[in-house]
Amino acid sequence: MSKIVLIACVSQKLNKKAKAKDLYTSQLFKYSLAYAHSLNPDKIFILSALHHLLDLEMEIEPYNVTLSNIPKSKRKEGLIVLSQAEKIEWSKKVVKMLSEQTDLQYDQFILLAGQEYIKPIKPYIKNLDDRLHGLRQGERVKCLKANLHEL
8 A cells, every 4th residue: 555645736836837846835835745745655746727636746837727616706817717517527637647656446645635626536535534624724734834843
């Protein structure tokens, strides 16, 4: 059984092409990645609204796509929010990519992501550890930060 950590992408990004692990700049992402590494997993992936499943070393351009349900009145200019049908297609692609690199039935998956990224793939993963379940973004940062200091 392998230990796999899945981290969600975030809206704060560099404004130039970079490795996925460096592109995302928010505190939430940085603490999620640091915490993921502290678990000594076999693999860490980023769940990306645009790219589906990213290896940390993959170089990508910045983008402005989200799975989150953000009302039109609160959206940033240029932000693309995936429709329900697009979210279903997104989840199918993520699950297919995961199944090519992991064992969805036997591997342990630790999810460090919001529910928008977890719910669509949850039915396909047997051993799921949703450590941050129910926590809002700021609460997730505090929890990750506290757990890093305890290690």
